[in-house]
Amino acid sequence: MNFAAEQSSSGVVNLLLLLAIPLVFYFLLIRPQSKRRKEQLQMQSSLKPGVRVMTTSGMFATVTAVDDDGVVLEIAPGVEARFVKQAVMQIVSEAEAEDDEELGDDPEGGDDADERIDLSKDGDAGAQDAEAGDGAKAEGEADEAPKAKAAGKPSS
Template sequence: MGSDMWSTVLLFVLAGGVLYFLMIRPQQKRQKEQKDLMSSLEPGSRVMLISGILATVKYVGDKQAVVEISPGVEMTVDKRAISPQPVTDEFEYADDDAAAEEPAGPVVIPDDASSLTGPIASEPQAAPDAPVADPASDVAETTWDTPGSDDPGTDKN
């Protein structure tokens, strides 16, 4: 009976050791890496947030950081939202100033302004479904130009 008790105790000790090395120790290692990363953050560092957004660190506080996600757009995030995954940018953003400075082709300026204006409308046209008022009467009666219906408010479904 004494050897059964020692084997059971040994089994529990081995299970505890396996649990420690498979679950607890890797978690502590990740927490240490995250803490080291947070202490090494400085303005100008490129980081990835846990949502997948790439950003540049602008300011770092004790619990929060201000990051710039695009030029002029800043967000305040909790420092725990910064992913420990290293950031490798696939491309750098280039200003569009170089493309704006060089025109695509020669600019053609017309001799007169007639080619710049469209035809002048003589009278505004009413929409085909708009009510038409009788100008001869003092009270405007509404008539609808809807085919097949005399009064749109009395149609029964």
């Protein structure tokens, strides 16, 4: 009988584990996700013109118009684009909006923008090849002119 009692208690434990697993999934995965989705929908329904937002692609913009199925965002001064509301990920706070504007003030890319970047493997080899190519072209043009005269064609 002792064996039968142990077997029935282990069966109860197994049954409880099978019932507990879906509850764990619900509280750890499904419930938080539905809560985030509800907050996202609430944020998207509260959009109004003049609010700074960040899209799901990471683009910062200002809401200029809102309708039932989408929003019009000003992504640069004078440049507007239409997005679905689901593309708006979050409303940006004033501090984040100011940081974004500070980063966007220098379109040239900083102090190094005036420096020329050499993409050749040898720094001077590319310049020497370019000079040699220009010299060969000039010689080739000079050779074509006498051939054209010999053939009776006017040179251009």
